[in-house]
Amino acid sequence: MAKKFLQRLGLKDKLLAIIVPLLVLTAWQGAVSQKLCSELILTPPLTLLKTLLELAQSGDLTLNILASLKRVMIGFLFGGTSGFVVGILMALSPFLNRIFGPLIKALQQVPEFAWMPLIIMFLGIDEFAKYFFVAIGAFYPMVLNTYQGVSGVPEKYHELARVFEYKSFRYLFKVIIPSALPSIITGIRLSLGLSWMFVVGAELFGSDSGVGYLMTWGRSVFQIDLVMAGLILVGVIGFAMNFLLERAEKQFFLWREPVEGRHA
Amino acid sequence: MKKLHISKKTKRILGAIAVPIVFIAFWQLFILAGSPSARFLPSPYKVLQKFVILFSEPTYSHNIAVSLQRVMIGFFIGTLAGFLFGLLMGLSKTAEKIFAPFFHAVRQVPMIGWIPLIIMLFGMNELPRVLIISVAAFYPITLNTFSGVRNVPREYLELASVYGIKGIMLIRKIIIPAALPSITTGISLGLAMSWSVLMVAEIFIQTAFGIGTQIQRGRDRFDIALVLAGIITVGVLGYAMTVLVQKILTAVERGRVISTVK
Amino acid sequence: MSDNKGTLEIRNLSKSFIVDNNPLQILNNISLSVSSGAFVTIVGSSGCGKTTLLRIMLGLENHYTGEALIDGKQIIGPGTDRGIVFQDHRLLPWLTVGENVAFGLDKLKQKEKKFLVDEHLKLVGLNGFESAYPYQLSGGMAQRVAIARALANKPEILLLDEPLGALDALTRMYMQQELERLWLLEKITMIMVTHDIDEAIYLSDKVVIMSSRPGVIKKIIDVQLSRPRDRASSDFMRIKAEILQEFHLGTEYPFAYAI
Numbered sequence: 017m018a019k020k021f022l023q024r025l026g027l028k029d030k031l032l033a034i035i036v037p038l039l040v041l042t043a044w045q046g047a048v049s050q051k052l053c054s055e056l057i058l059t060p061p062l063t064l065l066k067t068l069l070e071l072a073q074s075g076d077l078t079l080n081i082l083a084s085l086k087r088v089m090i091g092f093l094f095g096g097t098s099g100f101v102v103g104i105l106m107a108l109s110p111f112l113n114r115i116f117g118p119l120i121k122a123l124q125q126v127p128e129f130a131w132m133p134l135i136i137m138f139l140g141i142d143e144f145a146k147y148f149f150v151a152i153g154a155f156y157p158m159v160l161n162t163y164q165g166v167s168g169v170p171e172k173y174h175e176l177a178r179v180f181e182y183k184s185f186r187y188l189f190k191v192i193i194p195s196a197l198p199s200i201i202t203g204i205r206l207s208l209g210l211s212w213m214f215v216v217g218a219e220l221f222g223s224d225s226g227v228g229y230l231m232t233w234g235r236s237v238f239q240i241d242l243v244m245a246g247l248i249l250v251g252v253i254g255f256a257m258n259f260l261l262e263r264a265e266k267q268f269f270l271w272r273e274p275v276e277g278r279h280a
Numbered sequence: 281m282k283k284l285h286i287s288k289k290t291k292r293i294l295g296a297i298a299v300p301i302v303f304i305a306f307w308q309l310f311i312l313a314g315s316p317s318a319r320f321l322p323s324p325y326k327v328l329q330k331f332v333i334l335f336s337e338p339t340y341s342h343n344i345a346v347s348l349q350r351v352m353i354g355f356f357i358g359t360l361a362g363f364l365f366g367l368l369m370g371l372s373k374t375a376e377k378i379f380a381p382f383f384h385a386v387r388q389v390p391m392i393g394w395i396p397l398i399i400m401l402f403g404m405n406e407l408p409r410v411l412i413i414s415v416a417a418f419y420p421i422t423l424n425t426f427s428g429v430r431n432v433p434r435e436y437l438e439l440a441s442v443y444g445i446k447g448i449m450l451i452r453k454i455i456i457p458a459a460l461p462s463i464t465t466g467i468s469l470g471l472a473m474s475w476s477v478l479m480v481a482e483i484f485i486q487t488a489f490g491i492g493t494q495i496q497r498g499r500d501r502f503d504i505a506l507v508l509a510g511i512i513t514v515g516v517l518g519y520a521m522t523v524l525v526q527k528i529l530t531a532v533e534r535g536r537v538i539s540t541v542k
Numbered sequence: 543m544s545d546n547k548g549t550l551e552i553r554n555l556s557k558s559f560i561v562d563n564n565p566l567q568i569l570n571n572i573s574l575s576v577s578s579g580a581f582v583t584i585v586g587s588s589g590c591g592k593t594t595l596l597r598i599m600l601g602l603e604n605h606y607t608g609e610a611l612i613d614g615k616q617i618i619g620p621g622t623d624r625g626i627v628f629q630d631h632r633l634l635p636w637l638t639v640g641e642n643v644a645f646g647l648d649k650l651k652q653k654e655k656k657f658l659v660d661e662h663l664k665l666v667g668l669n670g671f672e673s674a675y676p677y678q679l680s681g682g683m684a685q686r687v688a689i690a691r692a693l694a695n696k697p698e699i700l701l702l703d704e705p706l707g708a709l710d711a712l713t714r715m716y717m718q719q720e721l722e723r724l725w726l727l728e729k730i731t732m733i734m735v736t737h738d739i740d741e742a743i744y745l746s747d748k749v750v751i752m753s754s755r756p757g758v759i760k761k762i763i764d765v766q767l768s769r770p771r772d773r774a775s776s777d778f779m780r781i782k783a784e785i786l787q788e789f790h791l792g793t794e795y796p797f798a799y800a801i
């Protein structure tokens with residue numbers, strides 16, 4: 017959405033898009049330096065930049081980002097993969113669908129963060145608990161989208177597979193999964209987004225490393241610039257992950273009619 | 281074949297509840313069997329007992345009322361603001377150019393990321409809780425209102441200009457009705473987001489009352505039955521609210537269509 | 543291909559679908575025999591059961607009474623002895639043209655596969671397109687790829703369900719010539735469903751006329767004209783009139799509706 021918007025803009029519009037945020041930032045910087053607003057409440061942009069640079073120089077930045085990314089990747093791999101497998105099984109077997117369907121639907125009604133206290137009671141707030149928590153976040157969107165994709169494979173492709181005598185794994189990998197792939201990729205995107213949110217949540221809850229930790233630490237030492245720096249990191253990293261995935265998706269879906277072409 | 285005459289509907293209902301019942305039965309059996317890993321896990325019966333106790337206490341209904349009120353206020357503010365903002369950007373290309381880059385940039389931050397900042401800015405009180413709930417509703421409603429307004433079919437706008445309809449009338453008679461399906465989608469999404477973020481608000485920004493608080497309290501006392509009762513409450517209430525709002529929105533949409541046809 | 547392969551024999555075949563818990567008869571007592579290497583078309587109004595009949599020949603529909611035999615053997619499911627061209631080209635959008643043609647050749651070695659794909663793309667006049675995706679093709683090109691995919695398996699019988707139905711009139715006539723060329727070249731049996739009476743006369747040795755509710759064969763007309771056929775010749779017109787006559791008198795529906 018954001019990218020489509022940027023592509024549509026002409027040069028003049030691009031300038032406008034840059035100038036307005038710049039004006040806001042300048043006003044913000046000005047307000048603080050003119051003492052209209054306390055530096056303790058809103059860190060001016062330049063100070064924020066300095067904080068980020070200092071974090072980078074000291075190595076804290078890389079260390080904490082890597083800690084968060086590691087948790088996301090492990091949790092996402094476990095949760096996403098199990099969601100993928102369960103989704104396929106549910107879509108292919110009416111029996112399993114009847115077993116897991118209502119259960120997943122019921123669990124889905126509960127906001128994910130409500131599980132956090134329970135998980136902490138059983139697992140504490142160590143590394144493993146964090147992986148587990150991220151995995152829960154990754155699981156739902158993956159199950160739902162995989163299930164939808166696979167059960168939505170058009171009958172005509174099933175028939176084609178029968179005519180050409182495709183069975184078992186060949187059938188799964190050459191017909192079913194490719195046909196469900198757009199939906200599966202949507203699942204991966206949502207799943208990764210939620211994983212990122214959950215890792216930050218888990219780190220805010222209790223942690224000695226990670227981007228979330230950076231923020232809680234900033235809060236405990238009353239350094240709002242650290243909190244805001246953490247906030248920016250959370251946003252930028254989330255955006256970057258989504259962006260890379262969209263890029264990869266484009267490479268993957270060369271077979272799709274480009275949307276621009278359809279409009280022309 | 282048909283010896284027992286069970287209607288299809290009954291069969292469907294039986295099929296749907298069979299699995300949860302089996303699941304609960306296994307859970308109970310698992311605990312009765314005294315498995316060591318079940319030491320901490322309360323039985324379904326205990327959770328049921330907990331509910332009975334909760335229902336007899338005024339705190340429980342108070343917790344629910346506080347949570348519902350919190351969500352309603354936040355959701356209402358977020359819906360109103362999101363609708364107006366989405367409408368503005370949808371109607372005016374200039375407004376879109378000015379605000380959209382900012383909006384999309386800020387939207388990149390997951391809701392949870394705002395928690396430390398708003399606590400620092402506003403302290404641990406009701407304002408940041410309601411604020412974050414309303415922001416959660418704000419994003420999807422803005423996006424869907426915007427795209428609904430932007431995608432009003434050109435034919436309708438041409439028709440309106442032929443009949444000289446402009447300004448507020450154009451918005452009320454043409455643009456909003458045409459964008460309504462998209463707007464209601466945004467509202468449903470917004471409600472789901474608000475309900476989800478309610479837990480974030482109540483668990484991360486400590487408060488005396490609320491279902492999230494109840495869950496937290498269960499954890500502090502190591503009362504797992506209390507935690508589970510809280511989780512079930514959140515799930516059931518969230519589901520009921522989703523269904524209710526869905527019904528209302530469908531009715532609104534249908535009413536719109538009928539009154540437009542007339 | 544040996545001389546007596548690719549024969550089809552249908553005897554007293556009837557088929558019902560269950561609609562709202564009640565059986566609804568779709569095909570009633572169909573008998574038809576197709577000799578090796580013949581080109582047979584089936585014409586009839588919409589909904590008279592042409593597709594159902596073709597799907598029975600393909601082995602996608604079971605549960606019927608009567609017999610359906612290929613080369614004397616009961617049909618018990620799809621098999622590589624029969625190829626199919628569906629009305630919607632039904633190419634897989636995520637595969638290139640070449641991969642689509644190779645879809646039925648999965649068990650072969652890479653080299654053989656490539657050879658067969660090249661051969662059949664050339665056959666349908668689409669060499670050079672193997673790495674294009676289906677969305678980049680026109681309707682006629684997509685149907686030609688579907689034909690290549692079906693032929694690459696070397697079937698004895700090619701079944702075609704209104705393969706040219708979605709094409710414009712000129713492309714359609716061109717594709718009719720192409721089909722005739724392929725049929726003469728491959729020397730296999732082709733059974734095609736069509737709406738278009740000109741198309742049926744232009745291509746086939748035998749035109750099977752069906753009428754509906756339930757679907758029965760009204761008449762089978764032999765077309766013994768020399769090829770290539772002249773659509774404007776008086777013989778062509780005479781046969782066309784004969785077929786139109788069947789529709790005109792045979793149904794309770796007005797003529798325009800039946801076609």
Ligand SMILES: Nc1ncnc2c1ncn2[C@@H]1O[C@H](COP(=O)(O)OP(=O)(O)O)[C@@H](O)[C@H]1O
Nearest residue numbers: 559560561568587588589590591592593594595
């Ligand atoms: N799977 C099915 N279940 C029920 N009715 C069907 C099914 N397939 C086809 N029919 C019905 O059978 C009739 C013949 O269909 P079809 O063979 O597709 O006709 P045609 O190809 O001649 O247009 C139609 O009335 C259609 O509705």
Ligand SMILES: [Mg+2]
Nearest residue numbers: 592593594703
């Ligand atoms: Mg048909």
